[in-house]
Amino acid sequence: MTLAKTIVIHENGGPEALKLEEWPVGDPGEGEVRIRHAVCGLNFIDVYQRSGLYPLNLPHAMGMEASGTVEAVGAGVKHLKEGDRVAYASMPPGAYCEARVMPAAQVCPIPDEVDFETAAAVMLQGLTVEYLFHRTTPIAKGDTVLFHAAAGGVGLIACQWARSEGITLIGTAGSDEKCALAKQNGADHVINYRTDDFVSGVKEITGGKGVDVVMDGVGADTFDKSLNCLKPLGMMISFGNASGPVPPVNLLTLAAKGSLKVARTTLFTYVADHDRCQDMARHLFDKVASGAIKVTIGQRFKLEDVADAHRALEGRQTTGSTVLTL
Incomplete structure (x- = not known):
């Protein structure tokens, strides 16, 4: 078992509640994968969870979106293999970290035309737009x-x-x-x-x-x-x-x-179904790969500076997407 830098909250509050800690990362169980993150995304749902508007059982790792590489695959996972480039925007929270084990069903392959930074910046927001325009x-x-x-x-x-x-x-x-x-x-x-x-x-x-x-x-x-x-x-x-x-x-x-x-509506209702989630991601990545969607990354923060990223987001001082680099 290894340790990974992870952003955690022990109590609800402002950006100062976000703490950088070393958390253990084990092997994936049935239906799970272990992902080594490249880039993490920042979204308003992270603020809602940090503040307590959307309650979590505390302490809890934070973050809903990231991209990276599959390091290990648990039993029963058919759509991913070790070494795959992937991205996700799904429950449970815990994306603000170097590596994690998580359910595989909502983890989606990234096409060769899409880089890690773009994938991390577009998953939650892009899948939201996909369902707003096509599934509501x-x-x-x-x-x-x-x-x-x-x-x-x-x-x-x-x-x-x-x-x-x-x-x-x-x-x-x-x-x-x-x-x-x-x-x-x-x-x-x-x-x-x-x-x-x-x-x-x-x-x-x-x-x-x-x-x-x-x-x-x-x-x-x-x-x-x-x-x-x-x-x-x-x-x-x-x-x-x-x-x-x-x-x-x-x-x-x-x-x-x-x-x-x-x-x-909430995105996580739509992506809860594995097949629908994968179909939504393919639709989104097709738009990105074709050039119809170009992702504007307006801000980049280091993982350890995530509190500053939250302040900027809440203060409406951001444009486009914001990512956390590792």
Whole structure:
């Protein structure tokens, strides 16, 4: 049994709760693999778990996403072998480390055209975009989507994904610079939510009709106004809480605003099924390999500086994806 540098929390709290420790790494059991990490990804779910919004049994290793090389394969694992280049974005947390043993079902092979850094930066965010556009509600060429935080890691991928499929995307962001970045990545229209009312902007852009779908990872600050951006029978997909959890919703409000539909989704429901997870990853990596999706890595931190990475993410000081290097 060897030791691996691992980021752990013993209690919920701010970034200072993240501790670098040496944790033991053993051999994989049935249905497991041992992975030597190359790069780790950083995502808002890590903040939710660290703060206690999404509770963990403590102490617990942190992180949901990484890329690396398979060192050992347990019994019953058919889709991976020793030496494979792989990436994942899945439960249980524990990706902020040099090496780990974990369930193999959601670990996905990386094609030769995709490097470790790109894979670690794109898995959680890219698989999120894949299910938002393909597995939650039908979205067709010519439909219009409102996407909040369009210059974030998920947002920049969503802008490119929409462009690749002929979907009109209206993106919101918190500065003119971030709006310009979203536009460069494929957003058809952008709205600076700090200087302009995005509801009025959406109505102006759509000629008063509204959008077919809203995709909202911001949460409390944007949810209610987003309902006013939808067409009758439109779909509101809430997939994150960057500004805090969404308060309870009165179903009669949805009726009054045009028989609206609402879904509160999480990636881990979609990837829980092995076959679906692998299919989603293949779809994502096909987009990356073809050049339709280019991953913007705006920040790189060393593993031991993960607290600074969390501060930057929570302070909305990041653009694109953030990775932790080993």
